[in-house]
Amino acid sequence: MTLYPNLIVEALSHVKYPGKEGNIVSLNMIADNIRIDGNNVWFSLLLRPNDPFAKSLIKACEQAILTYIGPDVQIKGHIDVINVQNKVVKEEKPLSHVKCKIAISSGKGGVGKSTVSANLAVASAKQGYKVGLLDADIYGPSIPKMFGIEQERPIADEEGKIIPIEKYGIKILSIGFFVDPQNAIVWRGAMASNAIKQLINDAAWGDLDFFLIDLPPGTSDIHLTIVGNLQLDGAIVVSTPQAVALADAIKGIDMFQNEKVNVPILGLIENMAWFTPAELPDHKYYLFGKDGVKKMADEKGLTLLGQIPIVQRICESGDEGCPIALDSDEIVALAFENVAKNSIFAKISTQP
Numbered sequence: 001m002t003l004y005p006n007l008i009v010e011a012l013s014h015v016k017y018p019g020k021e022g023n024i025v026s027l028n029m030i031a032d033n034i035r036i037d038g039n040n041v042w043f044s045l046l047l048r049p050n051d052p053f054a055k056s057l058i059k060a061c062e063q064a065i066l067t068y069i070g071p072d073v074q075i076k077g078h079i080d081v082i083n084v085q086n087k088v089v090k091e092e093k094p095l096s097h098v099k100c101k102i103a104i105s106s107g108k109g110g111v112g113k114s115t116v117s118a119n120l121a122v123a124s125a126k127q128g129y130k131v132g133l134l135d136a137d138i139y140g141p142s143i144p145k146m147f148g149i150e151q152e153r154p155i156a157d158e159e160g161k162i163i164p165i166e167k168y169g170i171k172i173l174s175i176g177f178f179v180d181p182q183n184a185i186v187w188r189g190a191m192a193s194n195a196i197k198q199l200i201n202d203a204a205w206g207d208l209d210f211f212l213i214d215l216p217p218g219t220s221d222i223h224l225t226i227v228g229n230l231q232l233d234g235a236i237v238v239s240t241p242q243a244v245a246l247a248d249a250i251k252g253i254d255m256f257q258n259e260k261v262n263v264p265i266l267g268l269i270e271n272m273a274w275f276t277p278a279e280l281p282d283h284k285y286y287l288f289g290k291d292g293v294k295k296m297a298d299e300k301g302l303t304l305l306g307q308i309p310i311v312q313r314i315c316e317s318g319d320e321g322c323p324i325a326l327d328s329d330e331i332v333a334l335a336f337e338n339v340a341k342n343s344i345f346a347k348i349s350t351q352p
Helices: 005-012 054-068 113-126 189-201 221-229 243-257 292-300 312-320 331-342 344-348
Strands: 035-037 040-047 079-083 098-106 131-135 165-167 170-174 208-214 234-239 265-275 304-310
Touching: 005 054, 040 054, 054 079, 098 113, 098 221, 098 243, 113 131, 113 170, 113 208, 113 234, 113 265, 113 312, 113 331, 113 344, 189 221, 234 243, 234 292, 243 265, 243 292, 265 292, 292 304, 304 312, 304 331, 331 344
Parallel strands: 040 079, 098 208, 098 234, 131 170, 131 208, 234 265, 265 304
Antiparallel strands: 035 040, 165 170
């Protein structure tokens, strides 16, 4: 088999860059330095510094050459990356056309933070506000599932900006759109932080009233990256009334109140506050303790934005891709609307 540059380029035309239309050849991501020696092939990719998709692109290029040319091609370890800077047309602060940027956080996983984020976004959009929702939970993105858009793949506009997926009037981006949902995301902190920066800075979010950020649980590099890149208007902390969850929630509160972070806490949400079975609508069973978040809010001098009960339809609606806040007949939908009124909507009046 005789190898030649055009054969390499043709094979590489099957490799796409996540979030962009076209392939890495049409996007001019292949350097003009293809070198061939027998079955050995070397070339370089032209990528931005610290591109979070560099490693996956290298693997995709290796696989494309082995698949479309032949398994005897020696390509493993022969692909380099050349860093190139983007051409800056106009310097603009991230999300400069967004009125309010609000982070939704939790001290630990499993307390329903993403469910709260999804339903607050829906409750806001139902009131006619323009809403964006960023799933910043790099290692466990669940927003695509909750909106029934797992199979969607964002494309780029003419300026190379990622176009968010729209559902229920909400603009949505998640790392879940760019990775195989069956594969674990094993990224170091810097790589994950750079991916988040791209979803914020390199996306066509447009004019928004609210930009809600579903943060990962705990305190991590992702939190510091977002705080460092955005001037947040506030944060909402979600917890169950359970003592273990409250202990972690306190750490999250402390992070936002730290003088180096200094993000206003709009209030706390007590999720899974109680369970009421359908056949006993007047009964409340406090499975995780009673009023734990309410008591903590009083102790910390913070606002309790609302208490969300455990309702089977919350889980079902999330699995079905239809957040429960869409159903105006549900009592829980009203609870989410009240939380939004107490926290998110109130921020509009403070904006110029």
